[in-house]
Amino acid sequence: MTAILNPVLRREKEESFTDYHIRLFKNKDTYHIDTKTIAALLNKDQGTNYDESKWRKDYKQYERWNDYIMSKSLDEEILRKYEEVRLQSEKEKIRTRDQKREYRKSITNQARFEKIKDDVVQAIVNLESKRPLRFTFPLPATAEKHGLALFSDWHFGMEIDNRINKFNKEIFDQRVEHLTNKVIEYGKKNHVSTLHVANLGDLIGGLIHVSTRVQANEDAVEQIKYVSETLAEVLAMLASEFQEIKFYNVAGNHGRLSPSKNDVGIKENFEYLINWYLEARLRDIKNISIEPEQDGFIPAKINNQEVVFVHGHYDRVDQCVTRLPQLLGYIPSYIFGGHIHHNYEKEYGSTTVVVNGALVGADDYAMQGRFGTKPSQKFMVFDDDGVEATYIIRFKNEN
Numbered sequence: 001m002t003a004i005l006n007p008v009l010r011r012e013k014e015e016s017f018t019d020y021h022i023r024l025f026k027n028k029d030t031y032h033i034d035t036k037t038i039a040a041l042l043n044k045d046q047g048t049n050y051d052e053s054k055w056r057k058d059y060k061q062y063e064r065w066n067d068y069i070m071s072k073s074l075d076e077e078i079l080r081k082y083e084e085v086r087l088q089s090e091k092e093k094i095r096t097r098d099q100k101r102e103y104r105k106s107i108t109n110q111a112r113f114e115k116i117k118d119d120v121v122q123a124i125v126n127l128e129s130k131r132p133l134r135f136t137f138p139l140p141a142t143a144e145k146h147g148l149a150l151f152s153d154w155h156f157g158m159e160i161d162n163r164i165n166k167f168n169k170e171i172f173d174q175r176v177e178h179l180t181n182k183v184i185e186y187g188k189k190n191h192v193s194t195l196h197v198a199n200l201g202d203l204i205g206g207l208i209h210v211s212t213r214v215q216a217n218e219d220a221v222e223q224i225k226y227v228s229e230t231l232a233e234v235l236a237m238l239a240s241e242f243q244e245i246k247f248y249n250v251a252g253n254h255g256r257l258s259p260s261k262n263d264v265g266i267k268e269n270f271e272y273l274i275n276w277y278l279e280a281r282l283r284d285i286k287n288i289s290i291e292p293e294q295d296g297f298i299p300a301k302i303n304n305q306e307v308v309f310v311h312g313h314y315d316r317v318d319q320c321v322t323r324l325p326q327l328l329g330y331i332p333s334y335i336f337g338g339h340i341h342h343n344y345e346k347e348y349g350s351t352t353v354v355v356n357g358a359l360v361g362a363d364d365y366a367m368q369g370r371f372g373t374k375p376s377q378k379f380m381v382f383d384d385d386g387v388e389a390t391y392i393i394r395f396k397n398e399n
Contacts, residue, residue, distance in 0.1 A: 009033070011045055020045065025059040133236040135285050138243055143191035146303045146382040147242075149183045152200035152311070152338030153252070153358035156230075157223035165361040165375070173230075175359055175375065175395045180234050182393045183379050184241050190381045190389065195242040196302055197235065200338035200356055201252025201271060201311035203227045228277035235278065235288055245288040248298050249275050252311040252339065299328060303382045306332045312339025312355070321348040333386060341373045343392060352387075354378070359395065 008031060011020040024031070024038045039052040154176075160167040187195055204223035239245045251271035275292050282288050291298055298309040308324055325331045335353045344355035357376030375395040381388045 006031070009041060017045065021055065021059065022062055025056075133233060133281070133285070134240070135236045136240050137287070138239070138241055140243070143193060145190055145192045146194045146196065147183075147187045147190065147192035148196045148198065148302060148336075148378075148380040148382065149179075149238075150198055150200060150336060150338070150354075150356040150378040150380070151179075151231075151359075152202060152356045152377070153341055153360055154203040154227065155358070155360035155363070156204050156227045158360060158363060160361070160363050162362065165363070165373075167360055167363075167375075172359075176230055176234065178395060179359070179377055179393055180237055182391070183238065186379045186381070186391050187242060192242060192381065194244045194246065195238055196246045196248065196300070197238065198248040198298075198309045198336060199231070199250060199274070200309060200336060201250045202338065203231075203252070203271065203274070224271065224273050225277075228274050229281070231274065232278055232281040235282060236285060239282075239285050239288050243287065246291065246300075247278065247288060248291045248293070248300060248309050249278075250293045250296070250298055250309050250311050297324065299332070302334075304384060305334060305382060305386055306330060307334040307336060308332045310335065310337045312337035321351045321353060325351075343374075343376055343378070345390075354380075357392070361395070 009024070011017070015023075021042060024033070024041060025035075028034065028038060035056050036052045039050065039055045042055050043049055154172065155167075156169075156172050158167060183195075204227055235245060235247060249271070272292075275290055278290055282290075291300065293309070296310065300307050300309065308328070310320065310324075320335055320337070324335060331350050333351065335351060336356065337353070338356045338358070340355060341358035341360075342355060343357040344353070346353055356378050358373060359375055359377055361375035362373045377393045379391040379393060381390075
């Protein structure tokens with residue numbers, strides 16, 4: 001029994017009895033022991049008295065099933081690898097499908113936009129024969145002053161009837177007529193020769209909010225057609241009074257093609273149709289120039305002042321004075337915006353931020369938030385030092 005004293009024949013501390021049993025039989029030639037010696041070792045470890053055949057037959061059973069068990073484990077590994085490959089393939093299919101869906105969505109939006117553009121062009125052709133614009137070239141100016149008319153947040157297409165405001169198509173027409181008359185009055189009073197007209201966006205109600213869609217009485221395409229024609233008539237009247245008209249068009253957020261801002265890009269906006277419409281409708285009026293936006297803002301110069309026109313949905317009032325100069329490479333004297341429906345003006349160092357009021361007045365959103373918004377627009381006069389005078393053009397609330 002001297003072999004029993006060999007350390008390799010002892011059961012290791014962390015070794016299970018089954019592993020010990022298998023190790024002894026599997027290595028009996030290496031250990032130079034026979035099956036009887038193994039039986040004695042196993043019986044001693046377990047405190048049993050089985051004969052050699054019992055332990056030998058148990059080991060034979062292990063040998064019989066080991067290859068099968070190993071093959072099953074291998075099959076499971078193969079299946080696991082196959083499942084990993086299958087999952088990766090499914091993920092790739094989903095990624096490809098999503099890419100195709102986004103591409104189709106982009107193509108659909110582009111096709112829709114082009115169809116709308118064609119409809120607008122056709123509408124212009126039909127209008128020109130029935131309703132030619134009234135225009136006579138203005139008399140020479142007696143002075144060289146610049147004026148700025150701010151148009152924003154007209155929200156045509158909405159119908160409002162609340163405690164402090166009423167708004168519909170008829171009232172819209174009345175307010176635009178009043179606005180035009182006041183711009184002419186203040187421009188003439190201040191001897192303006194060059195009139196800058198800045199559309200700061202949201203001239204239509206659009207379809208982006210549930211409350212907006214509920215209040216809309218015309219769809220977005222009809223809204224943009226009506227507003228564009230209204231602008232054309234206003235600009236033709238102004239061009240008959242002032243030597244030069246410079247029109248700037250910034251798209252707002254209510255004109256985008258989808259209620260979800262994540263579904264469309266910056267350029268997929270109904271209000272970009274305004275420029276196409278005006279360029280075609282006003283092509284024979286030579287003292288009107290039209291400046292489109294790029295990337296949501298328009299830098300311009302009024303007299304000798306550097307200015308920027310924005311809508312305001314990308315530019316918080318307190319942040320635009322630091323962020324826009326980073327894009328422009330210089331500090332503008334004025335930033336003009338709309339969007340928040342409040343008459344507002346504040347100096348931030350070298351830059352003055354001017355926010356235009358809303359022609360639409362208080363809507364459901366304003367009433368729910370208890371905002372006492374009064375309908376208004378602005379007209380400003382510039383001299384060599386900047387803004388010389390500001391006129392708030394107010395509109396009567398019908399209620």
